[in-house]
Amino acid sequence: MSPVHGDPHSGPTRRALLSAGAGAALLAGCARGGAPGAPAAATSSPAAAAGGGLTPGAMTLFKDPAYNFNGLLALGASGAGSAEVGEVLTAVNAINGAGLTAQSYVQTFRSLGDRLMAAPPGAPADGQTKRFRALRAAQYYGQALFFVLGSDDPGSEEQLYKAGRAAWDTFCDLCDPAPVKAKVPYGTTPLPVWFFRPDTSGTPRPTVILTNGSDGQNVDMWTYGVPAALERGWNALVYDGPGQGQLLFVDRVVFTPTWERVVTPLVDWLTARSDVDPGKIALTGLSMAGDLAPRAAAFETRIAALVAMPGCVEPWLGFPPEIRKILTPDKQRTNDIWNKEVVPELPPEAADVMKKRFEPFSVPAMLEARQGKLFTDFYTPANRIQALSITDVVPRIKAPTLVLDYEGEQFYPGQPRRMFDALTSPKDYLKLTAAQGAQLHCSPMAPQLHCEVVFDWLGKTLHATT
16 A cells, blocks of 8 residues: 655436446446445446456455455455354355355345344353354345345345344444444434443543445444444444435435535534543545545534545446436436336346445335335436535545545546545545455455554544554
């Protein structure tokens, strides 16, 4: 990794979408965006989307790049205790043996989660055993949740989310100290939060707000930050925002482009606590939250340090151009193109990808997907994704900012550098590489290294190393 430091200061061609090449780009490009997720970039081939030569040998768990990326995320989570290498590889072998499909993937990982939430073999489980079995179960339920809309039972999506959430809450309740659970006001639907502390002494500490992407779960924020924070004497706040977790799957609240309205109540809640140092509150954003967190920091001035992982300025550009061309200024025309010319010839696998990619931006799309149907209103969610552009607000950010990039970044290629160049605050840019085993979006195989980089920078920036 080589850091770079900076000083302060008309009508679409619809049939192109239906060609074999475009279909492959859609399928390969719209894989999970990291713990969490983000829409994907168009690529010249599925191999390119998977990283091509960046995932050789043992790094190729599945031939399909979308499934392979998810499998690598699960495998990488083992270092944080939120997966087990043997469990993941055994599941991979079972899925490949049965034939890789959404159904085999969902069924295998859901069964693994169910097994871990049941009593283990041998002697009665103690608290630590129950705790980490629940954490791993949350990971495996999350794996199943990502592909459930393409399975034989898409209507089980909310139930599967709740199973993962129950596993996460079981884990949290068994932590020592257990995180403070609260509901932070946000419009008419409060934000569920989990506030992790190294101890209950009440000592004011630096605190990091961990922001998830477009399809990650709470367990991903454990992998990408909570233990690293606690080990360094920091507090860590995990939360569900609109379009995420409980707010999406249960409360049915979709993403908002004004993420500062999400983060500001969190900062209010934190600064009211005696165990938070109000001058040392950092904000991180993983995957698509590499767009959300910077947007919040542009307006919420109490953020003392910001990390974008990776930097993202236009999530809409993460979709293949064949998809973006469908959107026109006219809603009726756009939806006519979608429903009359695209949907009838869209391959089933590509349709499943679109269901997943669009559900955080449209409740009707989510509910239709749970019935096994593809949404009919393309225009509304597409405009919501387009509205996430932060090109005009990045220069407003005043907090010192670290922009991460990844060799083989398959979702937002080039966007981290665009963000870094637009920043006028104190800034650093760092690319994680294949030589470190940290390639691809969010370094799925190296979250420990990822956390080391992030927290070393935060400690230096806020002079908060303990």
